Amino acid sequence: MSVPTVSRVINGRPDVALETRQRVQEVIDRFNFQPSAAARSLVSHSTRILGLIANDFEEPSLGLMIAGAQAEAHRQGYFLILGSNGRDEDNAPGYMRLVQQRQVEGLVFFYPIPEPGALEFIDSVHKDIPVVTAAYRFPDSRIPVVDHDNVDGGRQAVQCLLDYGHRDIAMITGPLAWKAATDRMYGGRLALEAAGLRIDPERLVEGDWSYQSGYEAAHTFLERKVPFTGLFAHNDRMAIGAIQALHDSNLRVPQDVSVVGFDDIPGAVYNVPPLTTVRQSSYGMGTAALQLLIHTVQHTEDPVEDIILKTELVMRQSCGPRA
Amino acid sequence: MSVPTVSRVINGRPDVALETRQRVQEVIDRFNFQPSAAARSLVSHSTRILGLIANDFEEPSLGLMIAGAQAEAHRQGYFLILGSNGRDEDNAPGYMRLVQQRQVEGLVFFYPIPEPGALEFIDSVHKDIPVVTAAYRFPDSRIPVVDHDNVDGGRQAVQCLLDYGHRDIAMITGPLAWKAATDRMYGGRLALEAAGLRIDPERLVEGDWSYQSGYEAAHTFLERKVPFTGLFAHNDRMAIGAIQALHDSNLRVPQDVSVVGFDDIPGAVYNVPPLTTVRQSSYGMGTAALQLLIHTVQHTEDPVEDIILKTELVMRQSCGPRA
DNA sequence: GTGAAAGCGCTAACAT
DNA sequence: ATGTTAGCGCTTTCAC
Numbered sequence: 124m125s126v127p128t129v130s131r132v133i134n135g136r137p138d139v140a141l142e143t144r145q146r147v148q149e150v151i152d153r154f155n156f157q158p159s160a161a162a163r164s165l166v167s168h169s170t171r172i173l174g175l176i177a178n179d180f181e182e183p184s185l186g187l188m189i190a191g192a193q194a195e196a197h198r199q200g201y202f203l204i205l206g207s208n209g210r211d212e213d214n215a216p217g218y219m220r221l222v223q224q225r226q227v228e229g230l231v232f233f234y235p236i237p238e239p240g241a242l243e244f245i246d247s248v249h250k251d252i253p254v255v256t257a258a259y260r261f262p263d264s265r266i267p268v269v270d271h272d273n274v275d276g277g278r279q280a281v282q283c284l285l286d287y288g289h290r291d292i293a294m295i296t297g298p299l300a301w302k303a304a305t306d307r308m309y310g311g312r313l314a315l316e317a318a319g320l321r322i323d324p325e326r327l328v329e330g331d332w333s334y335q336s337g338y339e340a341a342h343t344f345l346e347r348k349v350p351f352t353g354l355f356a357h358n359d360r361m362a363i364g365a366i367q368a369l370h371d372s373n374l375r376v377p378q379d380v381s382v383v384g385f386d387d388i389p390g391a392v393y394n395v396p397p398l399t400t401v402r403q404s405s406y407g408m409g410t411a412a413l414q415l416l417i418h419t420v421q422h423t424e425d426p427v428e429d430i431i432l433k434t435e436l437v438m439r440q441s442c443g444p445r446a
Numbered sequence: 447m448s449v450p451t452v453s454r455v456i457n458g459r460p461d462v463a464l465e466t467r468q469r470v471q472e473v474i475d476r477f478n479f480q481p482s483a484a485a486r487s488l489v490s491h492s493t494r495i496l497g498l499i500a501n502d503f504e505e506p507s508l509g510l511m512i513a514g515a516q517a518e519a520h521r522q523g524y525f526l527i528l529g530s531n532g533r534d535e536d537n538a539p540g541y542m543r544l545v546q547q548r549q550v551e552g553l554v555f556f557y558p559i560p561e562p563g564a565l566e567f568i569d570s571v572h573k574d575i576p577v578v579t580a581a582y583r584f585p586d587s588r589i590p591v592v593d594h595d596n597v598d599g600g601r602q603a604v605q606c607l608l609d610y611g612h613r614d615i616a617m618i619t620g621p622l623a624w625k626a627a628t629d630r631m632y633g634g635r636l637a638l639e640a641a642g643l644r645i646d647p648e649r650l651v652e653g654d655w656s657y658q659s660g661y662e663a664a665h666t667f668l669e670r671k672v673p674f675t676g677l678f679a680h681n682d683r684m685a686i687g688a689i690q691a692l693h694d695s696n697l698r699v700p701q702d703v704s705v706v707g708f709d710d711i712p713g714a715v716y717n718v719p720p721l722t723t724v725r726q727s728s729y730g731m732g733t734a735a736l737q738l739l740i741h742t743v744q745h746t747e748d749p750v751e752d753i754i755l756k757t758e759l760v761m762r763q764s765c766g767p768r769a
Numbered sequence: 770g771t772g773a774a775a776g777c778g779c780t781a782a783c784a785t
Numbered sequence: 786a787t788g789t790t791a792g793c794g795c796t797t798t799c800a801c
Contacts, residue, residue: 125772130796140770157546161493162794164484166777172527180513180729181712183506190503193530202544204495205526207516221525223480334716367718389504390713393657395690406503448788453780463786485778489793 133158170226173416176206176218177233178241183388184405188233188257191409199417201228218244222251229253229420231412237300253419257412259302260429267419267427269412273303276401276434277310280355280383283399283436285318287381288445289353293326295340295365297357304329307357307385325349330361337361341368352380352445359384359391359400366394366441377443387437396440403434456481493549496739499529499541500556501564506711507728511556511580514732522740524551541567545574552576552743554735560623576742580735582625583752590742590750592735596626599724599757600633603678603706606722606759608641610704611768612676616649618663618688620680627652630680630708648672653684660684664691675703675768682707682714682723689717689764700766710760719763726757 124147131139132147139147150156164170175192177185189205196203204227206218221227232245235258242261248254249266260268284292294311297304312322328343330336337356341364344351356362362384366376376382376396384391387402411430419427447470454462455470462470473479487493498515500508512528519526527550529541544550553571557564558581565584571577572589583591607615617634620627635645651666653659660679664687667674679685685707689699699705699719707714710725734753742750 126794127773127796128771130794131771134796138770143770155546157543159488159794160547160549161484161487162777163796164777165482165488165779165794166796168777170484175528180509182509183712186503186505186508186512189509189512189528190530193528197529202549203528205498205512205516205528206520207513220480223478224483226483226525334713338716364716367716370718389506390657393661393687393690395693449778450780450789451787453778454787457780461786466786482778485793486780487793488778488795489780491793 130158164225168225170228171200172202172204172227173413173420174204174206174218174221174227174230175233176230178207178238179234179236180207182235184386184408185233187405188409188412191406191411192231192413193409195410195413196417199413201413201417203413218248222248227252229255229416231255231257231416232259233257233412234259235301235303253416253423255412255416255419257408267415268429269408269415269432270302270429271403271408271432271434273306273434274310274313276385276403277307277355277357278314279310279434279436280307280385280401281311281314281353283383283438283442284353284355284381285314287353287442289381290320290445291326291349291351292320292353292355293328293344293349293351294322295328295330295337295354295356295361297330297332297361299329304357311355323349326351330357332358332360334360334364334367337364338368339364341365342372345372354380354382356382356384359386359388359398362398362400362441363390363394366396366398376441378446381442381445383442391437392439394441399439399442400437401434402437404432407432453481487548491548493551494523495525495527495550496736496743497527497529497541497544497550497553498556499553501530501561502557502559503530505558507709507731508556510728511732511735514727514729514734515554515736516732518733518736519740522736524736524740526736541571545571550575552578552739554578554580554739555582556580556735557582558624558626576739576746578735578739578742580731590738591752592731592738592755593625593752594726594731594755595757596629597633597636599708599726600630600678600680601637602633602757602759603630603708603724604634604637604676606706606761606765607676607678607704608637610676610765612704613643613768614649614672614674615643615676615678616651616667616672616674617645618651618653618660618677618679618684620653620655620684622652627680634678646672649674653680655681655683657683657687657690660687661691662687664688665695668695677703677705679705679707682709682711682721685721685723685764686713686717689719689721699764701769704765704768706765714760715762717764722762722765723760724757725760727755730755 132144193203255267257269296308328340330340384398384400387400391398391400455467516526552575578590580592619631651663653663685705707721707723710723714721714723
């Protein structure tokens with residue numbers, strides 16, 4: 124019943140006599156003994172804690188992304204620490220503390236909004252521990268990425284409009300600093316070009332993901348007086364804002380203009396009309412990010428591959444055949 | 447330059463000669479030395495890690511609540527570990543591990559949905575470490591609570607309708623198992639009774655917070671053929687669903703029916719018409735919960751007081767004078 | 770198969 | 786003002 128023996132039992136080592144193991148286990152159960160995580164970490168140099176750092180907590184998808192990440196971490200016996208590069212201050216020093224004090228074995232950066240200085244910071248972290256970025260790829264960096272297949276999603280969105288016979292297709296993009304936006308635009312372009320069409324700059328407006336910007340973008344198209352019967356908005360909020368603007372101008376959706384969004388947020392179903400959109404799973408992105416991170420933590424020398432998650436077109440009533 | 451001296455410098459102890467301190471600091475900076483958190487925890491019995499456990503990651507307010515909590519934790523030098531009683535399994539054993547392995551010094555439970563067995567679990571945790579619940583109060587328990595003032599919020603919502611001259615007021619409640627719903631209903635009743643009115647069971651439907659249930663509740667009212675010119679929905683999603691149902695039945699908002707929601711979700715402004723609602727700050731709830739928790743952790747013997755956060759009526763266009 | 774001894778990196782108590 | 790000693794609770798040799 125010495126200390127090392129108890130240690131062996133707790134860690135399920137085989138080299139303990141059955142009778143001893145039972146005796147020890149009994150005492151453990153009786154006193155509900157749990158080994159101190161701090162002491163274990165000290166000797167094992169492993170905390171089983173991972174970190175998730177986000178910079179935009181208004182992002183509606185974040186909750187589900189976190190849920191997925193947390194679930195996956197938990198399933199694999201890790202805990203998840205949370206950080207934000209939030210509103211207030213520059214938190215980078217705080218995270219370096221996390222890293223350098225060896226509290227965290229790996230970090231996911233969920234930076235849908237690229238931040239000034241983010242790459243430098245992430246790179247410096249990356250020197251110490253494995254890092255994964257979700258929803259963004261830093262140019263020229265060898266940091267593994269988890270992302271949705273935005274190119275294919277954009278392609279599907281535009282293809283859906285083309286399939287309904289639309290030829291005059293407008294697009295409201297996200298901020299073009301975002302990989303998600305350029306990818307979705309590129310995918311849309313692929314679909315257009317396959318149909319012998321091109322992106323018309325007059326039918327292109329850059330939004331900022333907000334309802335408001337979708338609303339304004341639709342008005343811009345109307346003011347420009349370029350005809351369009353199909354509209355692809357890079358997210359659902361802008362799509363819904365645009366539909367509202369179209370309604371205000373007495374245009375019917377989908378009879379006069381067909382609209383496709385992106386995301387499949389909960390509100391998409393309840394929009395008037397219910398929104399046709401490209402679904403992506405934030406929960407799935409969370410689990411995928413953690414799978415990738417944990418794999419990297421456990422097999423440091425393996426070459427890592429990005430994870431690209433499929434997107435799926437969800438047909439509802441905001442799209443219909445050309446009049 | 448012995449080990450304890452370095453320790454003294456790092457912890458900013460006064461009893462170090464200026465010259466020594468500088469020499470030590472220089473080396474620390476040069477090698478970017480950071481003390482091991484595990485070793486410190488082992489001897490100090492303090493990890494500076496707190497936990498937040500949520501059970502509903504679909505809840506749109508969760509992201510901001512987490513952001514607030516994280517920011518406050520960080521400001522006070524703590525890290526925040528995340529947990530979920532999520533979709534998959536029963537995670538309670540996992541959290542007990544967190545607690546008993548002394549990885550976490552305190553826990554916030556964000557259980558807007560009461561869970562079977564939650565009270566037992568939380569109580570058992572509470573025996574070991576400080577605990578705070580957010581958005582829910584367990585009956586007969588002395589666990590401190592952070593919550594919005596839902597009673598006053600409900601009162602303000604109904605008062606707004608009364609002020610516009612409405613006398614026939616319907617209400618779509620949240621699930622009555624929720625404290626938030628009973629509180630909002632009670633607040634509404636207070637306002638009605640102050641105006642010499644009562645809650646009419648015919649004008650009361652219990653929803654489940656979803657758009658869908660708001661939509662259906664409004665239809666129920668219309669089918670019952672009880673007249674109403676004012677409607678208070680216990681959250682914005684149900685309010686928006688109800689407005690849609692009213693539109694479908696060719697009733698105008700606010701000309702025929704005035705509608706007040708609750709929450710002030712981002713979509714409220716962009717609804718048609720923009721939604722009058724009672725605002726609550728999820729971010730503020732997160733910071734408040736962590737302030738309370740940290741205070742409790744640091745002053746274990748102090749009697750703790752609940753924190754009740756103010757709510758605020760935001761007037762938009764879904765409410766107007768009685769025709 | 771089991772226990773004795775050493776050490777992970779730090780802080781606290783004591784001695785100088 | 787600084788160094789020496791001890792010990793936090795574990796895991797890992799290494800004897801036996």
